[in-house]
Amino acid sequence: MSFRHKHIIALRDLNKEEIELLISTAESMREINERDIKKVPTLRGKTIINLFYESSTRTRTSFELAAKRLSADTINISPSTSSATKGETLADTALNLLAMKPDIIIMRHAVSGSHYFLANKVSCSLINAGDGAHEHPSQGLLDMLTMKDRFGRLDGLKVAIVGDITHSRVARSNIQGLTKLGSSVFVAGPPTMVPPGVERLGNVTVCTTMKEAIQDADVVMMLRIQQERQGKTLMPNTREYSRYFGLNPVNLKLAKPGAMVMHPGPINRGVEMSSYVVDGDQSHILRQVENGVAVRMAMLYHVSGGGSVE
């Protein structure tokens, strides 16, 4: 099958087959990253702009490497070096960049839905590298690829997602993708961090305790907890948060033997996860990062219209 989308903004917009295609393409891309010369000419002559309105190390680097390994030309723009500091609107910035004929703009933005807003204005492809609390499709895809590596399938899995669901675009993309592929998601967090109606987003069960969510789970995905974002009203402090919603070697035993531990990063060691778990045998956190490059190569490849990969 071919990929019919010009943009990748949300896994909600993709069907099961399209998600599977992206994941299987990523599996084949992975081999390139193992080569001595990690470069194929697939996107030679294409120009890709990384436009990051929010800080990022992992995602930006990963997209840049993905583009370079496919031989595209890439440039990075972040607000501190752009016209945003001079009061230029997002639309104007995008239109000015567009005038320089990029093929793909990869954008991260703090406002949910910004990519849909821009999609009505630009003629190039847009890839969402995270928008507000809405979606982070490349993260969702790389998480699923990492699960597939471990289980060989993506249906029938019990995936626990623990933390601040309300503000998590990672949670939303995983819920959309995992539901479409036939797995079930159990979310847990303080009720102040569980948004209304989240169970209607897909095959989602809301748990009041962490124990309930991770019991017999195949995957335990922990979300980053940020004192600055959660403010003063969502939790007393990170100490108490960690006591009830932190993952440690003891409560990890509730999950299935050999259950995967995942985290989108960056980790607050000792808050949402103890270092014993982060660095333990069940942790797939670095594998997630590794898969990120392949997944992003697959995304760039498909929005560019496919073609041959040597």
Add this chain to the structure above:
Amino acid sequence: MNLLIKGGRVIDPTQQFDEVQDVLVEDGIIKQVGKNLAAPANTETIDAAGCYVTPGLIDMHVHLRDPGLEYKEDIVSGTLAAVAGGFTSVCCMPNTKPVIDNKAVASYIINKAKTEGFCNVFPVGTITQGMGGERLSEMGELKETGCVAVSDDGKPVRNAELMRRALQYAKGIGIMVISHAEDLDLVGEGTMNEGFTSTELGLKGIPRIAEDIATAREVMLAEYTGAPVHIAHVSTKGSVRIIREAKARGVAVTCESAPHYFTLTDDAVRGYNTNAKMNPPLREADDVAAIKEGLRDGTIDCIATDHAPHHLDEKDVEFNEAMNGIVGLETSLPLALRLVAEGVLTLPQMVERMAVNPALILGLGRGTLKAGAPADITVIDPDKQWTVTPEGLRSKSKNSPFLGQTMKGGARFTIVGGRVVFGKQ
């Protein structure tokens, strides 16, 4: 110049009229309503066959943006939009630049409306000086100048003690206080209704209790002080219930809701549609049902648009950055007529909510076709089919969630003080 409006279905709840009659206007005043009236000499005749003839519609909640924000709207464009929508009077909110907290600004509006406007404009002054929420404004002088109410619309009066004193003081002067009832702490950084849709779109939610709690506070303050209060733009099921119960206890509370709250749910935000972003936000289906029920049983006294023009540059942006509010003057009447078609309201009830009650609540001396009243009359063509387009809207701003939609019904003639200001033959 005299006027005879012939053959229309005259609907005037203040006289229990709902039958085909003629309306004779002399020197800007209603002279007579009756069957088969003869046209005196020098009288223009208007054929209203197939139309409804009602007291001129009154929108008690609009933003004309003049002075200071004329790039969005001004008194000329705003009143043109009003008469095109069938309104003969509008009450304009004080969040202009500068705000209407003194005689000079109020006089400017009144004078400009008289000389350049198309309909009656009644300014609403502020509750507090500079809308700062600290000190009461000079409500006495504002009233003397022509303000018909006070409100810090758009900015709730946070301090309950200050609101209590505002209600007491305003009662002494005889001016209505209109409350923008929202608890700002609960609103937080929300940009749409809190519910499933906000969860799916990843947008910060504004819970319904933000409005309910503030409405309850205003009701309790009104009950305690014995002073009247009018709640603006009611959007939630909870507010309707609180106001219904208060009215049953005899509390002097009145309220309004806007056409978008009985027409749309927060589903309209999908696609991050900034023309569906307003404050209070669009709610859910059970709220829409409650607003309709409130309009039907009289808990909600008025339909007011909260006409809030914003420039394209303020709406064609990322969702969080977009300004709150939509234009409503030109779509209010057909949306209210939908309620009639659905059987929620009878035509006389619709006229009460859109003309009679606003006039009574604010003491405008209008909203009736009784002999001797100012000849403010709306002739409504119930069959007029039209499509909402940016080019078609008279308002300077085009921020309507109804763009592209077909409307049924609208003003055929709008008559202000005996002058046909819209729909000239």
